[in-house]
Amino acid sequence: MRISEFRNAKAEDRFxxxxxxxxxxxxxxxxxxxxxxxxxxxxxxxxxxPETGDPIVLLPGSGGNALMWHRYIDDLAENHPVIAVDTVGEPGASVQTSPIADGRDGAAWLDELLTALELTAAxxxxxxxxxxxxxxxxIHHPGRMATLTLVDPAGLADVGRRFYTWLIAGGLASAAPRPFRPRLARLVGNSAILETELMGLVRASMGFRRALPLAYTFSDEELRSLHVPSLFLLGARSALHxxxxxxxxxxxLAPSARVEIVPDAGHALPADQPTLVTNRILNTASQKPS
Incomplete structure (x- = not known):
């Protein structure tokens, strides 16, 4: 099995x-x-x-890193310690040394991270x-999370051709000259391409070979095991599902979870509705485990 890494030293230096x-x-x-x-x-x-308080831990999407949360940091950190993570195996400042084969391995990595940070109610x-x-x-290591806020998460339905078309279209649109991007963002339904600095970082990551497992769909039994207070935020126009x-x-399957379908938003929900997402994160973080 492979690990995620840069193609060569030049690609790594550029990134x-x-x-x-x-x-x-x-x-x-x-x-x-x-x-x-x-x-x-x-x-x-x-x-x-702040040094004390209930911590908020931020996990980015595929191909991203902690910087995707830049517009959220100030508001979230006003009353909470905030920990933004560069996921191992994604293009960022983390360095993968062993393969992550499946979701169980991914869960083990996250559990080691939360344990090392001494977080017991994140x-x-x-x-x-x-x-x-x-x-x-x-699913695999319950007990360290106080709440979950899931922003158009993967693994809830099988991924179809529509999503991969959306990814390709977004990649092509992000390479267009800046004056054309607002119109292209509306056309392809991906406002993330308007994040100019982040798109520059995405282009610099083209020399990174990602080797993380695909996000397979959770079984009914797995979703029934979710008992921590959870909010699922879903983009009404999501290309993912x-x-x-x-x-x-x-x-x-998880009647204790809250579900909200966000109008005028797609899979790029954090870029489409940043104020709403910030408010929902803070509202969820104010809950206490039952």
Missing amino acids: RTAYEQTLTSLWPGPRTTLDIPTTFGVTRVYRTG HVVGCSYGGWLAINHQ DSAQVADRIRR
Whole structure:
């Protein structure tokens, strides 16, 4: 089995330079940088906010890193410690050293990370693939999460051709000259391509070979095992799945979970509705486990 890594030293240097520039530009405020060793590699996390309080842990989507949450940090960190994670195996400052074969391995990595950070009641927020990892953790290692906020998470339905078409269209649109991107973003339904600095970082990551497992669909039994207070935020126009069908499935299998279908939003929900997502994260973090 392979691990995620850069094609060569030149590709890695190009990405590292772009990453540091983007970090400085998008997150100029105070932060503590931690490199946490795990069985699967060293994981980079950034911590900010008050020293005490209920921590919020942010997991990015596939191909992303902690910087995808840059516009959320100040609001979330006003009353909560915030820990933004570069997932091992994704293009970021973490370095993978052992393969992650499946969701169980992904859950083990996340459990090692939360244990090393001494978090026993974390409010975990997972976007897309990060949501899939968070659900896997709750299935295989329950007890460390106080709440879950899942932002258009993967693993709730089989992925079809529509999603891969959306990904390709978004990639092509992001390479267009900047004046054309607003119109293209509306056309392809992906407002994330308007994040100019992040799109530059995405282009710099083209020399990164991602080798993480596909987000397979959770079984009914697995979803029934979710008992932690959870909010599923689904984009009404998500290309990842049929949000209405997914919402029905969650309500049937995990009746204690809350489900919200967000109008005027697609799979790029954090970019489409940042204020709403911020409010929902904070509202969920205010809950206490039953």
